[in-house]
Amino acid sequence: MGRPLTLTYELARYLLPRRNWGRKGRLFPIVLMLEPLEACNLRCAGCGRVREYAGVMDRRMGVDEALAVAEGAGAPVVSVSGGEPLLHPKIADLVEGLVAQRRWVFLCTNGLLLRESLPQFRADRRLCFVVHLDGTARVHDGVTGRPGAYAEAVAAIQEARARGFRVATNTTAFHGSDPADLHELFRTLTTLGVEGIMLSPGYAYEHVTERELFLKREEAVRAFREILDGERFPFYDNPLFLDFLRGERAYDCTAWAVPTYTVLGWRVPCYLIADRHTADLGEVLDPGLWARYGPGRDPRCAGCMLHSGFEPASVFDLLHHPWKLLRRQR
Numbered sequence: 267m268g269r270p271l272t273l274t275y276e277l278a279r280y281l282l283p284r285r286n287w288g289r290k291g292r293l294f295p296i297v298l299m300l301e302p303l304e305a306c307n308l309r310c311a312g313c314g315r316v317r318e319y320a321g322v323m324d325r326r327m328g329v330d331e332a333l334a335v336a337e338g339a340g341a342p343v344v345s346v347s348g349g350e351p352l353l354h355p356k357i358a359d360l361v362e363g364l365v366a367q368r369r370w371v372f373l374c375t376n377g378l379l380l381r382e383s384l385p386q387f388r389a390d391r392r393l394c395f396v397v398h399l400d401g402t403a404r405v406h407d408g409v410t411g412r413p414g415a416y417a418e419a420v421a422a423i424q425e426a427r428a429r430g431f432r433v434a435t436n437t438t439a440f441h442g443s444d445p446a447d448l449h450e451l452f453r454t455l456t457t458l459g460v461e462g463i464m465l466s467p468g469y470a471y472e473h474v475t476e477r478e479l480f481l482k483r484e485e486a487v488r489a490f491r492e493i494l495d496g497e498r499f500p501f502y503d504n505p506l507f508l509d510f511l512r513g514e515r516a517y518d519c520t521a522w523a524v525p526t527y528t529v530l531g532w533r534v535p536c537y538l539i540a541d542r543h544t545a546d547l548g549e550v551l552d553p554g555l556w557a558r559y560g561p562g563r564d565p566r567c568a569g570c571m572l573h574s575g576f577e578p579a580s581v582f583d584l585l586h587h588p589w590k591l592l593r594r595q596r
Contacts, residue, residue, distance in 0.1 A: 402451050439468065445493045464503060521536035
């Protein structure tokens, strides 16, 4: 199926005039991570949000607030997550408002409420549901602690596709993830006709107790070589970022390009670490802030290879050196 060409065109039109801004200390968002609530209908192993935001699980971001944040940030892409965004009573209005702003909206969901929620939404090229799956039924149901979670997510993908919605998936690789199981999952998703498969290593949040689940950087490189090499699957990630996961490229953290807004405000500094929250996006986009964060600067960042931190760097690399795609062997 593949991503819409219009999305690629609009991203290029947004990025090309800004491609040297980062080098000059002018930081800007590419993707807005919008979390209109933190409540979830699952308690997955390895999830930090349900612990970190335990005191504000009852809060719901207003639609007007969410749309104003998106307008102020100006990012062409908005990833709506949480929590489980389909628990938000006004989620369809929020998405409709973002689409009306001509944002590209990726609504991230565990899929359990997707089938019953689909009638609220209108199929639009600017809306894509992203269903999270961490393996086949045995693995995914184990991670979520919910028997039948995998089957319901797959059924939701099928229903969404039948109704004309764009659908992608997101998979997190943990310590002990079985490449053979993930390949089986990816074959199934390809057969289902998903637009693309997003892939990222897990990260040991400060608020997660199951820290043994997470990959250290050296482990991650070995694991991703097994996962990525061999069969070809429709991965959504930038190919240069996939090379980074294999350990074939080195990138600096550019998490400032994917700022996260929650019911408490902007996370400072990033999606993974919140030393504080602020009402001012400018604090997240302050170059001085990023002199203190990232591998080699903050020990909490040492093992991070998450897409929200490093995929923007691969995009900037591609903008400056497009021939690198031609030199790739795979």
